[in-house]
Amino acid sequence: MKDWxxxxxxxxxxxxxxxxxxxxxxHLDMFSVFMRFLWSIFLKNICFKFYIRLKVKGTPFKEIxxxxxxxxxxxxHASHLDAVSIAASIPRRYWLNLYIAAAKDYFxxxxxxxxxxxxxxxxxxxxxxxxxxxxxxxxxxLLTELPRMWLIIFPExxxxxxxxxxxxxxxxxxxxxRTQTPLLFTYLEGNxxxxxxxxxxxxxxxxxLHVGPVHPPGPIQDVYTHYKQWVLTINPNAFPAExxxxxxxxxxxxDLENE
Amino acid sequence: xxxxxxxxxxxxxxxxAWESHIYRQTVLIVLSIIFVSAAIxxxxxxxxxxxxxxxxxxxxxxxxxxxxxxxxxxxxxWPLVFLTGLAIVGAKIFFQIMGMFHRxxxxxxxxxxxxxxxxxxxxxxxxxxxxxxMIVLGVSCLVPLxxxxxxxxxxxxxxxxxxFIFLGWSFMHLGLILKFPNGIYQVMYLIILTEFCDNTxxxxxxxxxxxxxxxxxxxxxxxxxxAVSVLLTLFLAGSMRxxxxxxxxxxxxxxxxxxSLGGFVGDLVMTVxxxxxxxxxxxxxxxxxxxxxHRMDRxxxxxxxxxxxxxxxx
Numbered sequence: 001m002k003d004w005x006x007x008x009x010x011x012x013x014x015x016x017x018x019x020x021x022x023x024x025x026x027h028l029d030m031f032s033v034f035m036r037f038l039w040s041i042f043l044k045n046i047c048f049k050f051y052i053r054l055k056v057k058g059t060p061f062k063e064i065x066x067x068x069x070x071x072x073x074x075x076x077h078a079s080h081l082d083a084v085s086i087a088a089s090i091p092r093r094y095w096l097n098l099y100i101a102a103a104k105d106y107f108x109x110x111x112x113x114x115x116x117x118x119x120x121x122x123x124x125x126x127x128x129x130x131x132x133x134x135x136x137x138x139x140x141x142l143l144t145e146l147p148r149m150w151l152i153i154f155p156e157x158x159x160x161x162x163x164x165x166x167x168x169x170x171x172x173x174x175x176x177x178r179t180q181t182p183l184l185f186t187y188l189e190g191n192x193x194x195x196x197x198x199x200x201x202x203x204x205x206x207x208x209l210h211v212g213p214v215h216p217p218g219p220i221q222d223v224y225t226h227y228k229q230w231v232l233t234i235n236p237n238a239f240p241a242e243x244x245x246x247x248x249x250x251x252x253x254x255d256l257e258n259e
Numbered sequence: 260x261x262x263x264x265x266x267x268x269x270x271x272x273x274x275x276a277w278e279s280h281i282y283r284q285t286v287l288i289v290l291s292i293i294f295v296s297a298a299i300x301x302x303x304x305x306x307x308x309x310x311x312x313x314x315x316x317x318x319x320x321x322x323x324x325x326x327x328x329x330x331x332x333x334x335x336x337w338p339l340v341f342l343t344g345l346a347i348v349g350a351k352i353f354f355q356i357m358g359m360f361h362r363x364x365x366x367x368x369x370x371x372x373x374x375x376x377x378x379x380x381x382x383x384x385x386x387x388x389x390x391x392x393m394i395v396l397g398v399s400c401l402v403p404l405x406x407x408x409x410x411x412x413x414x415x416x417x418x419x420x421x422x423f424i425f426l427g428w429s430f431m432h433l434g435l436i437l438k439f440p441n442g443i444y445q446v447m448y449l450i451i452l453t454e455f456c457d458n459t460x461x462x463x464x465x466x467x468x469x470x471x472x473x474x475x476x477x478x479x480x481x482x483x484x485x486a487v488s489v490l491l492t493l494f495l496a497g498s499m500r501x502x503x504x505x506x507x508x509x510x511x512x513x514x515x516x517x518x519s520l521g522g523f524v525g526d527l528v529m530t531v532x533x534x535x536x537x538x539x540x541x542x543x544x545x546x547x548x549x550x551x552x553h554r555m556d557r558x559x560x561x562x563x564x565x566x567x568x569x570x571x572x573x
Contacts, residue, residue: 004411004414005358005411005414006356006357006358006359006536006537006538007358007359007361008355008356008357008358008536008537008538009358010355010358010360010361011355011356011358011538012537012538025360025361026361027360027361027363029351029360031351
């Protein structure tokens with residue numbers, strides 16, 4: 001008789017904080033599915049309906065989902081609302097293919113947060129102090145192997161203090177180019193006003209998610225330039241004011257001569 | 260003043276175990292022991308490996324024990340629903356260990372079978388209860404036909420039946436024990452005794468060594484530690500005999516022996532399964548040592564043996 005092969009790599013090869021990711025089984029457990037359903041009801045039908053009025057503008061997610069099974073969703077990042085508000089704007093039936101890259105030192109810092117991040121957010125823990133590239137390899141593996149995956153990433157790497165969009169880190173381009181995954185531009189308007197960095201809880205109010213074009217994989221500068229061009233059509237003040245170029249000596253001479 | 264002679268400020272209209280003086284007394288004694296032990300172990304929690312293990316075990320019980328008592332004290336059928344839920348969680352972990360948790364057909368058949376056991380126990384249909392393994396096997400055999408696949412199907416069917424027998428049929432005997440007179444106390448009695456026996460066996464392993472019983476399966480189980488843990492469990496069984504419907508010697512002796520020896524065998528059998536699958540643990544049980552199946556595995560032998568000892572022999 002042939003030896004039995006136990007397909008338990010999911011539980012034997014992965015560290016505890018990664019076992020919720022369907023790396024080997026391609027299977028989300030029923031408990032996670034149920035928890036995510038409960039969370040979606042709270043988020044979509046209560047929180048983002050009555051407390052924060054979320055409005056989605058642009059291409060409907062249904063259309064995008066049909067044509068793009070794999071996608072990296074990028075957005076500006078100014079508050080803890082950002083990831084959940086993008087999730088809340090995506091139809092519930094796509095949630096099981098939706099993942100959020102989240103800081104391991106924050107979202108997986110204690111049992112309660114870990115439970116929430118694993119079962120409600122579907123978070124992928126990113127070790128910000130990781131020098132071995134484990135987090136990068138993990139995301140690359142997921143993007144390569146999973147048949148469907150929408151990944152929410154904030155290319156700025158951290159929340160903006162003043163709400164202005166900072167320059168992008170290279171990570172997004174690495175994921176996108178190596179796995180040939182296109183990028184979906186989104187822009188959150190009003191997130192910094194509702195929950196700025198340092199404030200304990202979000203304020204009630206209005207939040208608008210602008211869904212933009214799907215951008216092909218490319219270098220980070222190219223992505224940043226196109227994203228900036230698109231966002232400026234929505235909000236001209238979304239980026240920090242560019243410092244005036246330092247005056248040249250010739251210009252100074254001309255000024256003196258004129259005087 | 261009688262410490263246990265208090266009444267609730269709010270009267271509960273449905274009769275629950277909480278109405279009983281004995282139940283409240285048991286809860287108070289057990290929780291006091293757990294919390295006092297936890298306070299002592301907390302001080303020495305980093306002293307050596309054994310204290311680290313003991314702390315990991317007891318801190319999970321600080322959370323689990325109040326929840327367990329709270330649920331078992333609810334009006335019927337909630338204790339039975341709770342046990343059915345525990346059996347399903349146990350089966351889930353078993354399937355994860357065996358690497359077939361993503362084989363949803365088999366997993367759901369097992370879950371449905373466990374729910375069927377719960378319903379049979381509720382309606383006192385022992386005939387259906389005992390026929391349920393056959394039903395589960397029969398339905399499992401249809402999966403290859405539905406999937407039109409033969410690959411590894413013998414393995415999946417066998418493991419599904421094993422999961423159902425151990426974590427469904429065996430464990431759910433606790434649901435049948437619930438139907439005994441003072442059944443709720445007897446279930447609590449068994450859980451306390453088996454958990455106590457395991458923890459004392461682990462703790463005594465350092466002080467009472469000697470001949471290792473099964474060195475290839477579990478090297479930490481020695482003759483000395485097992486004998487001492489059995490004796491201590493018998494002592495505890497005698498001390499808590501007020502929970503049994505009949506406090507005579509043969510009852511608490513039989514219960515103590517079943518809980519300690521049956522628990523010992525159940526633990527070893529599950530260790531064999533884990534080792535063959537190359538898997539030590541799936542995740543922490545609440546916040547402590549081992550996973551949920553580690554807490555349950557002793558009861559898979561204890562529950563049916565206790566049930567038949569009580570119904571047939573005594």
